[in-house]
Amino acid sequence: MSVKTLCLGALSLRDGTGYDIKKLFESAFSHFHSASYGSIYPALKQLQADGLLDCRLEPGAKHPDRKLFSLTGEGRKALVDELTAMPAGEQLRSDFLLLMFFAHLLPTEVLRDKLAQMEAYYEDELSYLKSIADCAEHSAGIAFTIEQGIQVYTAKLGLLRDRREQLLKDHREIPKEWSENSPCTD
Amino acid sequence: MSVKTLCLGALSLRDGTGYDIKKLFESAFSHFHSASYGSIYPALKQLQADGLLDCRLEPGAKHPDRKLFSLTGEGRKALVDELTAMPAGEQLRSDFLLLMFFAHLLPTEVLRDKLAQMEAYYEDELSYLKSIADCAEHSAGIAFTIEQGIQVYTAKLGLLRDRREQLLKDHREIPKEWSENSPCTD
DNA sequence: TTCGAGATATATCAAGTCGATATATTATCG
DNA sequence: CGATAATATATCGACTTGATATATCTCGAA
Structure with missing residues (x-):
């Protein structure tokens, strides 16, 4: 409920x-x-x-x-x-990561476009969170939710920018066959 | 679809x-x-x-x-x-952040428990992702999804550990009235 | 060897949820 | 004055979840 x-x-x-x-x-x-x-x-x-x-x-x-x-x-x-x-948990639903998972199937232009879309999104979220972070006296808990958002979007934005050129360069290489039931370990 | x-x-x-x-x-x-x-x-x-x-x-x-x-x-x-x-987007559904948002309503023990639950969850996810990161030759796109996971969980875990004591100490302070329609800016 | 637990496999159902849409009033601004 | 946006409630079909039912196969322990 x-x-x-x-x-x-x-x-x-x-x-x-x-x-x-x-x-x-x-x-x-x-x-x-x-x-x-x-x-x-x-x-x-x-x-x-x-x-x-x-x-x-x-x-x-x-x-x-x-x-x-x-x-x-x-x-x-x-x-x-x-x-x-309520148990403490979380769930991400990311069409962007799905897209990255199948990036090798997409034309380079399309991939470039998706990366740009996501970069803009991260920038927007980040600037919104930063704008509310230090203007009011939030409770410790609320401040935590804002700070987590800032750190997470900062990390995502950084990684996206670091890897963009490499992703665009490499992305047509076909990935290895998916191993038996899951990758590597189990 | x-x-x-x-x-x-x-x-x-x-x-x-x-x-x-x-x-x-x-x-x-x-x-x-x-x-x-x-x-x-x-x-x-x-x-x-x-x-x-x-x-x-x-x-x-x-x-x-x-x-x-x-x-x-x-x-x-x-x-x-x-x-x-498909547009590149993502959506988080986090009962944990909901809990943090209303942390001031919870007894200290319950809050401590939720933090511990979430810490364990982050640790598990992180160790799973690290285990698959460097054992096979993933495509650049797949490697990206794994690396994003690692960076995000690392950031979340770090923040949780940094703030835990402060959250437990401060959490009974009542937050300020939520401003007119949204906080601060708009 | 046999017994049970767990994995494999398909399928369905009630309850809940989304996204779009309909309707109508009020506020704003050129 | 008229258009556009914001305020506000409500509903509907389509989709999704989480649980459950059913049945077989595998494998290790008693």
Whole structure:
């Protein structure tokens, strides 16, 4: 029930609407999690039904149907419980590395293009993270998430630049047959 | 159609069954992609129907129903086309960073535990990648994916160890109110 | 030798999720 | 004044996950 936990977390920072939560996922959380409206709205409905959220309607004023959610005491407890129970893990889904894995199948121009795309992406992420790193007083935990992002993107950017020429030069060499069931060791 | 591309890619390395492909996703591809049987088998069926794969049955011999797939000429072309069309991107899904973001809500012991879990995970990944880095002659592209993994995990492990004591010491300080719509800049 | 654990192999299902889309109001700016 | 972007909720089909069922084969320990 990951999206539910994400919503509880978002609402522990401040009260908000489904739209606000989506915005948060696209900014502060964007490095390590995301969720679409199609999962956020059902999750909020469910959480409210479970008594973990309060919902007050704000009609008339500005927007119609503005549903402002806030955590209940139970909701805050549930958040802590879920965070505690959740195993610490991570998963990368990288189309870029897939592309590099099969780089020998691509024309040189295409490969050059992909590398340029990824370089631009890393630069953007890095400059965003650097811009937020030292302007506010983040908690130690939040500062950690930002610093990890900075170090990781810096490493990736450095490697990409170091290896670019070599990749473009070598990339048509056909890789060896993939060994029996996996490479090398097992 | 990501899983289809993944399957075509896997079968470009060697012919294999759905099971073989799953194994490959759990070993060589595991750092940057994954897929479950529930998406692999339907994808193979579809690809075969589209004429991108051949399937020869291997009955009797050892296992029943062993369906050995191989790329057709069209399949190989489709793989190159899809790789070329695919934008170079990546996405991280990290429960660990979520946990760090909300570290101030957790008891110290729990936080210490999560850090230890993640440290062990990073160590495992790192030692696996190092073991395969220099034993075979990988293509430049494959070597790049391995080297990126090594550098990234090394950076993450270093940061985790550097910051652990400070995180455990500071973590009960309550973070500042999240600024209007996003932190700092925008 | 036989017994069980684990690997090999295919397949399906409910539940959850994404990406796109529809709808409608409000804010902004030339 | 009119166009474009932002705010806001909601839904839908298609896809994916994680679990589970089924069955055979392999190999080492009792």
